[in-house]
Amino acid sequence: MGHDTAEWVFVAIVIAVLCYVGVDSWMVQKEVEDVPADAEVIKVTGQQWFWSFEHADGTKEISTLHVKKGHAYLFEIQSRDVMHSFNIPDWVVFEDAVPGHTNHAWFAPDQVGTYPIQCREYCGLLHYNMRGSLVVEDDNST
């Protein structure tokens, strides 16, 4: 093996791994960004230092969000003051709330339970305590 060959082989392997990473994450991202057409819209508003929610039927909630199992929900995330980041770690829901913008995230819970909601972008004094909870309930209507 020549002097440079080893290095070229190494670089080629690295590039192959990176191509794999790139292609794989491209495919997954494409898949998870595809919002189901029948997703119900929930408006999420972040402000210092709590979350408020507005359901499609006009019901408003503060800090605690109730959703039904087996439905898809699309969050329209806004902020009233500084940047926040809407995050439900257990459901991999994460998108910044940027004042002046509306960002989107979606999920379709398939498990009943109570899950923490938190802010993941530094937003001042009580950032650490900008927490809420998500309650996934059984869908009784069906």
Added chain:
Amino acid sequence: MKTLIIAISIITLVAIAIIPQIHFASAQLAQTQSAKQYINLRAEVWNEFFRMTTAAFTVGAIVSGTMIWLVWRFRESNPKNKAPTKWEHLEDPTAGSYEEEGH
């Protein structure tokens, strides 16, 4: 030795590249079977995460394994390393070069 390491790493990498595609094919098949089924977002993302960590730890095992072996084999206290290397006959061993560089 070196060829073996490289061969094993290429095989492993090809393997970890192919396995997730099988997963995807089966996931896609499962999708078409029931229309009302939403994709499981968190499963998709976490599966991606575990595939990526598998790749990272595989490469990591190769690199850090090589490194530990290098440190063990080429430490000066290793009995195999008693004799000075050919570069140490130079006044400054680091001033030499493998490369024929034009001045």
Added chain:
Amino acid sequence: MVLELQKPRPVWQIMFSTHHTDVGYLYLVFGIVFLFMGGVLAMIIRTHLFFPGQGVLVSDSATFNRIFTVHGLTMLFLFALPVANGIGNILVPIMVRYKDMAYPKLNAIAFWMNPVGAALLWLGFADTSWVSYAPYSVIRAPGPAADMFIFGMKILGISSILSSINFVVTIMKCKHPDLSLRRVPLFAWSMLTVSLMTIIAMPTYAAALIMMLTDRLGLSGFFNPFAGGDPIAYLHLFWFTFHPEVYIFLLPAIGMMYEIIPRFSRKPLYSQASGVFAFVMLGIIGFASWGHHMYSTGMDFTTKVVFMIGTLAAVPASGMHVFNFLATMWGGRIRFAAPMKFAVGGIALFFSAGAGGVLNSAMPLDFISHGTYWVVGHMHLFLIGTIGFGFVAMIYYMFPYITGRMYNEKWASAHFVLMFWGTVQTFFTQHLLGLEGMPRRVYDYPTEFTSWTQLNQISTIGAWMIGASFAIFLASLIYYSAKGKYANMDDPWGLGGKYYYPVAAKNPHGGHSGY
């Protein structure tokens, strides 16, 4: 090289000197002082997080927010940049065989702006977090602190642009005509690359700071959504500067490892050309990846893909450095003196941090990792694992040349073991903490998640080990520079062979003659 402590001069002679080694010492001392000041803040943060819900050491979140902000600013701008500049100042003119830096007075001015900037940052003690995202920093960040932060950063930015201009001119124009650019040692190449990067990247942030200042004064509304502005614009300007800045912090440490590893392997470097190529590649590609800090701000799919490719493109070049180091060690006869230990430890952690970085760049994983302790662990692995280890290695390496005495190898080993173990324990654990979903920059966290508490405590114990290792470092720096054994200046580590620098450098102040 001036043997300061063997033939002491009055301290004002060093302070008012414009000679490159003197300015280099000032930078080094300044950087090391702030390393320990920032380190104390880090210890406060970690100790505080050991006891959730009890408010140990820091009893209100306002103070905590200020502490982590100033910790970040101190470590990045008052430790990492000054130490790189200090060692660059000492070595670069020697490496390009010139009598001094190209503009000695500019060099001294660039240094003396640092204490002013440092004073503004520390007296202001802002709470914006080091990224100071708009609109928080514009509409909510309190009082003179945030304005002092803006002016402090402004001054530090100008200082780094001035010293970068100086490095570029020194290397490009004052290089000895017999020395072709491709044979310039790789540490000087790293300084050249980062200086060019600073000159390109820094003005953007300088502009963003001015815009932020006028926004705060109510004169404009660039980043203020309530005055028609857009906070995303600030994020773009900020990360356009500070993603390349990551490489600006990193590359000098890599350059230092390029100095140390061939020497202690008693072997020539595997490939000068690939080192140069990888530096230049990183310097260029470093500008193509700033958007990966902003995946979650509502970026569209195509933009994400572009920035993901830009990020991944930087990896082969980093990999070439690792390959170059390992191939240099291959077939050598390695003496694991302190500088080599730290350099090899640094490579291992550089690789781990880089592997984590590849995971970060994958778009979907941003949902999991962004804004959590994963990111904290990742970037500290770079900052301590690579930059810290590289700098500590270089400081041990320069120790006999600066003081004329030898540090104690046993204490240096203790430092290494504690620091390496502590770094792994602290920051690998923080990766797991991030996967558990713990957000970064939090004053407190709920105790109901027991895994958060446990992982935080493991991480804090690691941080205490790092703290202890640096206490050893400080004590041995002070003690052995006064009381250490005299070093054999021909060959301090008994490697055999002669070194062409730093010992052989011309010494205008007298000092040690005969080389």
